[in-house]
Amino acid sequence: MPSYDIITLTTARLTLRPQVMADFPAYAAFLSSSRAVGVGGPMDERSAWGLFCHDLAQWPLLGHGALMIDLTATGACIGQVGINHGPPFPEKELGWLLYAGHEGQGYATEAAAALRDWAFSALALPTLVSYMTPTNTASAQVARRLGGVLDATAPRMDIADLVYRYRPPAHC
Template sequence: MTDIPTIETERLFLRPMKIEDWPQYAEMMGSQRSVYMGGPYSTRAAWGVFCHDVAQWALMRHGALMMEDRNSGVCLGQVGINHGPLFFEHELGWFVYPHAEGKGYAFEAAAALRDWAFKVCGLKTLVSYVDADNIRSCKLAERLGAELDAEAPREDPGDLVFRHPNPYVLNEG
């Protein structure tokens, strides 16, 4: 099993998932909040996604981390790097629970994991697949410095693909 990192930011611990995260995760994935991620999911399907998020660490040396408030220990949501047969490219994704929305946690966590992916994992490219109707996530991708890539392949034709700049790769040309 690959060691799963804990990444610290100013306000957050990005930490490995644990079984205690499951009830809140399942509730969110079964709700309308998951509609932009293929949901709402049945409990069985949500469990599959939860396990997928954990399994990627062993299979790919990256995966999902939970966002935890450094002061209170409250779980705020998740940020992750997805890849494998369901993704054309490495994808940076995020969600926050309702009590954490609008406070900049997703930006802080996504920026930290993006930087880790480029610097520590050595990824050359990273995208975010965002449903075109998910205005908040589109704005977050742009705030992270990502730009629309209309030519990038996508499984869902309704998704926009935001490409994150990699400061560790020199531009060729």
């Protein structure tokens, strides 16, 4: 049975926390920008709202979902990380996004590693995947740093997507 509790995780620099309504304007702004092409964007506000609600609704329905990424030192929200599933996703997907100006500092890798490790431990998942467009080289680098291996045979939402697969450590 899915958990109805939304977790909070912390790392050396980050707090991964449940989303709140105040997060929507920055989230919608990201999704309306050209930076959102890797997650199905750019999107209008209505579509962004649907995805924002999907991110939250997964917690009571599936026992996992999205968390906002805050810099612990300042409290600034810099993006989102999530375990996605449901009809849009053929498999449970580890996904991330960072708002402009926060790339290249290891935040996506740090946040995604924390959520990946939680998912393998708490949910006992046998595998996770990350979907990305072939041109999203920054996300591909994050996936490789996380131990992801290209899986050419994985089901995918878009035939052109790359799929990186993660397996739990042997001790999980």
